Amino acid sequence: MANQFEDSFHRKFYYLRLSVTDVCNFKCTYCLPDGYKPAEKQKPSFLSLEEIKRVTAAFAECGTTKVRITGGEPSLRRDFTDIIHTVASQPGINKVAMTTNGYRMAKHAQEWRDAGLTNINVSVDSLDPKMFYQITGENMFHQVMSGIDAAFDAGFEQVKINTVLLKDLNSQELPKFLNWIKSRPIQLRFIELMQTGEMDELFNRHHVSGVSIRNYLIANGWVLKVRHKNDGPAQVFCHPDYQGEIGLIMPYEKNFCQSCNRLRVSAKGKLHLCLFGEHGVDLRDLLESDGQRSALIDRIQNGLQEKAVSHFLDAGETGMTPHLASIGG
Template sequence: MNKLVDGFGRRFTYLRLSVTEACNFRCTYCLPNGYRRTERVEFLTVEEIGRLVEGFARLGVRKVRLTGGEPTVRRDIGDIIARVAAVPGIETVAMTTNGWNLARRIADWRAQGLTNLNVSLDSLDRETFHATTGHDRLQAVLEGLDAALALGLRSVKVNAVLLKDTLGPGLEAFASFVRERPVAVRFIELMRTADNPDYFAANHVGGGVVRDWLVQEGWSPRPRERDDGPAMEYLHPGHAGRLGLIAPYAAGFCDSCNRLRVTARGNLRLCLFGNGGVDLRDLLGPEQDAALDERIRTSLFGKTAGHRLNLGEPGDTRNLSQFGG
């Protein structure tokens, strides 16, 4: 029985769990100067992560996504995957990665319990990829993506941030990319954060541009299913994969929210673009299950109806690596 219900009647079955704030890429829209630790901090341990996920599972969460920063910079990421996968009630163990060592490690992660994979891949053009991420590793990421497909994961998706300079050729390239690959590519609107106002103003593209292009090119909306996330996906009869759009600036975007976030420090974020959060780490020791469950459950009544991005208010989110996007 799901016990995670907020004041607006929304039920939460999906946990996005950041395991680190560190990232080894320097994406222009997130960490253009790279990750720089400003203080000594210990992120949640494998056992703390296990106890945390057990608490959410007792309350009705069935899907956990491991995020960062870049989650695979943690040497114990395989142990984390295995610990989460072993929690009773968890049906889906997903991870979002930039793919930097995907080809080398994906078989191990699959064996340890990973069921779903999202790869952040903003461009299929080598020079553009290098300029956007700070690394000339496009071929390695693509090899890892194809290795994941060969392993038969339940779901393999690509996340591509929409940027004004790459919009036109990017849409066409990804449409060709999914012609033979059973991959869902979701174009994500660039989001304003505290650290990127100037970049946002220069590079933001509204999701309507993508929506119009998809319809013009013969793509049709895929019927939504009960547990679908915020992406609206499109199908084309000549393609094995799908294209989709995540448009956080669209009206009603938050109405069907079904996900909660916990940071790498053990803080429950009620909204990605909110302020503050609820500390859970002090309740991740033994014999604290009841107190943990109660704090999680009652915290949900502090969740607002939606973010305030349209008003230019990103909350206290400095960049997306901070809380896992």
């Protein structure tokens, strides 16, 4: 095995977030309020199955054990099941996750599970169908709920639900969400709204700090769980009276980046060292053949030496990211 990917701050990287498309069919207020618009006039060329195989193999060789397939909406790819199988077939990869808006889950959850998907995250920003429509721009609440049921039926032991907290929209729904997970093995992850280049006004209007929810949880008997080395950034809490769990993702908290263990590759083949930050390191020219793997690994490792100690969001710097769909959230 090649050397473990490591940056100049001795952070090791076990977790790859691999975007396979930046296209999405939802119009979430905090991400793509006007819907998806291609960055170029010509048809975008997203990573092919062979390129996905090569980049995943390089990361696996350097200690990555978990790959999350993201978008946009990754299941919009016609070859999505093949992508899962390709990633899951790489030696060393023992966790293959996806993040989805859930609109195709009811039909395909079993097929994805059979292809090697081990973990599933679904974005559900409200348990009220009207508010769900207001936030996502799509009237698909019941379809998404059916998809979650289908995921459990397919054998997923836990489903993670991502909810972006929005003041004056869904921030009053905490009791409803807690009731929902009392008897279901759902990890409900509240994500603080993050400021990106195009979202200043929305951020100022709707940002809610996750600290207030953490204080509420601790006061009501929830206990922080131990974090594993390929886990995501959530602080996860459990409670003896609840089958479900609560995860808090609070990027504005001091030292949020201290335990960073993940890297991102965009749907066009760029390595992004941070969700917020830089132009990215182009890898695509080294994904043309299997014989380029050493050069690919070297380029990723060299790029890692440029990874900053933090994203500096707390200082109001939002970096180059125009919206979260552009490099897979």
